[in-house]
Amino acid sequence: MNRVTCLLLVLVSMVHWTARVAQAQFGLEGPPEGSRLVRIEASFATNAIVPGKTALLGVHFRIAPKWHIYWSNPGYSGSETRIDLELPDGFKAGPMVWARPVVHATEWETTFGYDQETMLFIPVTAPAIIKEAEIRIGVKAEWLACDQICLMGSGSTSIELPVAKAGEPVVSLKDDPKSAFAKGLACVPVPFQKTTGTIARLEMADGGMALEVTGPTGGAEKIVFVPDFTPGVTSLGGVMTPATIDGDRYRILVPLGIKPDNALGRPLEVAGVVLFGNNRQDPAVSIRMPIRP
Numbered sequence: 001m002n003r004v005t006c007l008l009l010v011l012v013s014m015v016h017w018t019a020r021v022a023q024a025q026f027g028l029e030g031p032p033e034g035s036r037l038v039r040i041e042a043s044f045a046t047n048a049i050v051p052g053k054t055a056l057l058g059v060h061f062r063i064a065p066k067w068h069i070y071w072s073n074p075g076y077s078g079s080e081t082r083i084d085l086e087l088p089d090g091f092k093a094g095p096m097v098w099a100r101p102v103v104h105a106t107e108w109e110t111t112f113g114y115d116q117e118t119m120l121f122i123p124v125t126a127p128a129i130i131k132e133a134e135i136r137i138g139v140k141a142e143w144l145a146c147d148q149i150c151l152m153g154s155g156s157t158s159i160e161l162p163v164a165k166a167g168e169p170v171v172s173l174k175d176d177p178k179s180a181f182a183k184g185l186a187c188v189p190v191p192f193q194k195t196t197g198t199i200a201r202l203e204m205a206d207g208g209m210a211l212e213v214t215g216p217t218g219g220a221e222k223i224v225f226v227p228d229f230t231p232g233v234t235s236l237g238g239v240m241t242p243a244t245i246d247g248d249r250y251r252i253l254v255p256l257g258i259k260p261d262n263a264l265g266r267p268l269e270v271a272g273v274v275l276f277g278n279n280r281q282d283p284a285v286s287i288r289m290p291i292r293p
Contacts (some may be wrong), residue, residue, distance in 0.1 A: 008049040027256075034153025037064040037136075042137070042157050043181050047171040049135050052128040056097065056121045057159070058181050059139055060085055061114065068115040069143040071101035073228050073272075075111035075239050079144040079152075083122060086138030086158075090127030097121035099187040100273055100284035101226065101242070110239050111146075112226055118280065119184025137161045157222035189273045189286035200287050202270070211254040211270050211287070217245055218283060220276035225252045225287075227272040232263030235272070235289060243274075258291060268292075 039062045045055040061081075064067060070078040085093045098120060101112035113197065124137065140156045164170050173181035192198045198215035205212075217223060223243035227235040236255040243250040256270060268291040276283040 034143070034145050034151030034279075035155060036153070037067050037144055037151065037230045038062065038069060038141075038153055038155065040139065040141050040155045040157050042139045042159040043173065044137075044159060044161055045173055045181065046164075047173075048162045048168070049126050049130065050164045050170055051126050051130045054094070054123050054125040056185075057085070057124050057137060057139075058119045058121050058184055059141060059157075060117065060119045060180055060184065061141070062117050062144070063115055065116070067091075067147045068102075068111075068113045069105055069118075069145055070111065070113040072096070073101075073112055073226065074099050074144075075104075075113075076109035078113065078146065078150075081120065081144075082142045083120060083254070084120060084140045085124070086140070087124070088132070088135055090130075090135075091135075091137075092125045094123030094125070097123070097188055099243050100280065100282070101183065103224070103226070103275070103278050116280070116281070118187065119180065119223070121178050121185070127194075130163045130280075132163060134160055134162050157161060167181055179217060187280055187284075189284035192274075192285050192287055195285055198285055200289060202289065202291065205253060205255060208254045209258060211252075211256060211289070213252040213254075213285075213287060215250060215285070217248050217250050218276055219281070220250075222246075222278070223250045223252070223274060223276055225254055225272055225274050227270075229252070230269050230271050231266055232259050232261070233257070233270050234259075234267050256291075 027029045041060045043058045046109060069081050072080050074080055088091060099118045104111045136158055138158045142154045145151050145153055173179045174185060176182055192200050200213045203210055204290050234257040236257050241252055241254045243252045269289060271288040274285040
């Protein structure tokens with residue numbers, strides 16, 4: 001039996017194995033399909049649209065067991081998850097708000113993403129005047145689902161919300177800690193400026209610029225920095241940088257490569273997340289700082 005035949009047999013076996021897992025644990029029949037391995041559902045931060053206000057729309061991803069999708073920086077391989085909104089005239093969508101990723105490491109590669117479930121958010125700003133009594137927001141998402149093999153998938157859903165009248169009380173899902181919305185929001189990294197004792201600064205190290213982050217460990221035994229994509233600025237420390245821990249404090253030093261010509265016309269900045277543990281509910285701190293060349 002030659003090597004090509006062996007490889008084909010291995011690939012066929014992998015497809016059959018993943019099909020059995022998906023069918024038994026996620027209610028799928030036949031070979032797995034990327035669009036059927038992930039289910040999405042939309043929810044809104046409030047029970048009504050408030051004219052002139054900005055609120056978060058959450059997209060809840062439920063992912064078939066054994067499979068995962070990707071963060072904004074997938075790592076060594078993968079493709080970031082994308083969400084597009086279909087909004088009424090006058091409404092505006094802001095940039096994606098990502099939940100903290102989970103590190104998926106094998107002997108071949110390290111990637112960053114989500115398994116089991118996650119919720120990603122998009123700020124939605126309503127116009128000051130809304131004539132309609134009810135608003136519909138359409139949601140379309142695209143993802144790459146992987147488990148030994150990778151499959152592109154997409155899905156769509158929508159949400160309909162009444163428009164709040166002037167002076168009408170509005171209920172916030174963020175205030176209900178048992179809601180899926182609040183649980184999802186709790187997985188969003190906290191900006192380092194809003195944390196106690198965390199310091200992020202730029203310094204010169206070994207003849208180049210570096211990002212230094214220090215702070216309390218919070219009892220975490222493994223802390224890493226994962227860079228996000230920032231045109232013109234790259235992390236020279238690899239796909240992620242581990243922290244050195246001394247007592248109840250940690251320190252991360254990330255050497256940076258800075259090439260203003262690659263910034264795509266955007267301001268230079270460094271960004272990423274500090275992960276305290278590798279569970280989706282574990283704390284995380286976000287870093288985003290401008291760089292002046």
